[in-house]
Amino acid sequence: MSLHTSAVERLCLRDIPLSSFSTYGIGGVANYVAQPETTQDLAELYRDCNAKGLPWYTFGMGSNILFPDQPDPETVFVSLKRFAEVKVKDDKWFVSAGTPMSMLSLLGLSGNSDLLDFTFLLPGCLGAGIYMNAKYNHRQICDILDTVYYMDMASPDLSVRSIPARECDFAYKQSIFQHHPWIIVGADLNIPIHSEEQVRYVMSLVPAWKERGSHPSSLPQFFSFFLGEAHALAGKGFPTPQSMLDIIKYRTSKRHFDYPSCGSVFKNNYDYGVAIGSLVDQLNLKGTEHGGAVISPHHGNMILNRNHAKASDIRYLMDVITEAIHRKFGFVPEPEIVLV
Ligand SMILES: Cc1cc2nc3c(=O)[nH]c(=O)nc-3n(C[C@H](O)[C@H](O)[C@H](O)COP(=O)(O)OP(=O)(O)OC[C@H]3O[C@@H](n4cnc5c(N)ncnc54)[C@H](O)[C@@H]3O)c2cc1C
Incomplete structure (x- = not known):
């Protein structure tokens, strides 16, 4: 070279x-x-x-x-999918931005903590999880952070800076990172380190993920990697807790990993008080198709790529939902997915 x-x-x-x-x-x-x-x-x-x-x-x-x-x-x-690393730095867990959030559930489980269970089978990398403040039920990514590290793209030197999690303006699907040209490179967790054995186990997960799980962005591959690792941990004396079994049940019953999708398309409107999925259901729009895309018959806030859909097919169905919700319920739902 x-x-x-x-x-x-x-x-x-x-x-x-x-x-x-x-x-x-x-x-x-x-x-x-x-x-x-x-x-x-x-x-x-x-x-x-x-x-x-x-x-x-x-x-x-x-x-x-x-x-x-x-x-x-x-x-x-x-x-950033290959920008994955977990290590212990200054007596804290440091996790880099490309590490899958779901890996944190195994970190918690192997350390006898249930604080990270909610990340099990939550698709996506930690950087975006911080950017979007990803959540499951009442638990959010911001709950588990101590310090976030980022590059300020407006600064000429692009050096890495840090910000305490409490200063990151986290709210429902909101963070300070959505309002600045900052790229998150990693974070320290506020989760205790349990044992040397836990550290060794967790550090072995990243190479395994890079080799077997991370390419391409396939939901079935993601699901089977983390399900397999949870089973393997159970074999080592860390049985899968009920909270994680419930997640498997919820996500498989909603068919999260059966078709290509990006999860919920719209943010819930908490002022209105009814989940977007229920509104789509009330509007009888579940199952509506356009091109290769379909509004999930199992979850009204998901649009699936059922058969070689184009971005334009997804956008068409988003417009159908937006207009119908506006007409019947009087507000315009805000997209959760990022339209590049
Ligand atoms: C089946 C399914 C189920 C899902 N369930 C949930 C759920 O229960 N709860 C939930 O919250 N989400 C859910 N999601 C959505 C998704 O898991 C989250 O939004 C996750 O945070 C996205 O991570 P990602 O790495 O794929 O982000 P990407 O889609 O790659 O990026 C999302 C945004 O983050 C920005 N970004 C990415 N990395 C960085 C970085 N390092 N610094 C700054 N900006 C960055 C990108 O520019 C983009 O704007 C689901 C998705 C699917 C497919």
Whole structure:
């Protein structure tokens, strides 16, 4: 490799379908896709993009994103899926942004703690989980954070800064990171370290995930990896707790892993007080199809890619739901998925 190879040349794959980087399985061919594994590579990549005037778009597992059918040819798409690491630093768990949130449930289980159970089978990486303040039932990602580390993309040096979790303006699906050009690189957890054995086990999970679980962004592959690891832990004397068994039951009954999707399409409107899924149900829209997409017959707030759907098919059904809710219930639902 030449010493003068630029970071964009070194780190980018060319002509890659974004569909393989999204749990929707949707997205056209991108000219540049990078999968940096270290903070140094990440910073070099952004610096090179800035120097070349190339826009970039950073994402995790692509489980909350609708990529376009025709991506902008100039944009460098930066996947953090291989930017995964768990380690002990200054007596705290440090978890980097590309680590799957579901891995945290195994970290908790192997340390005899139930504080992280809610992340079991929650698709997506920690960085986006912090950005979106992902949640399950009444537990949110912000509950388990001590300090968040990020790069301020507006600063010339792109050095890593930190912010205490209590200053991150977390609320329902909200965080400070949605209002600044900041890329989250990782976080310290406020979860105690239990034992050396736990640390060794958790550190062995990341290489296993990189080898077997993380590519492509396939929901069945994600499900089988974490179900398999929970079974393996049970064999080592850490039985799967009822809370995690309930999650398996809930997510499989809602068919979360059967078809490509991005989970809930709209945020719930807590002022209105009824979940969007129930409103879609009341409107008899479940099962409505367009192109290759369908409003899930099992969950009114999910739109599935049933048969080679295009981004335009998903957007069409989003418009159908939006207009029907506005007409009947008088408010415009806010999208939860990110439309790139
Ligand atoms: C079947 C299914 C079930 C789901 N269930 C739930 C659920 O119960 N609760 C819930 O909250 N969500 C749920 N989701 C949605 C999804 O799991 C979360 O939104 C998750 O946080 C997305 O993670 P990701 O890595 O896939 O993010 P992506 O889709 O890759 O990115 C989402 C957004 O985060 C930004 N982003 C990503 N990484 C970073 C970073 N490091 N720094 C700054 N910004 C970043 C991206 O630019 C984008 O705007 C579900 C999704 C699916 C497919």
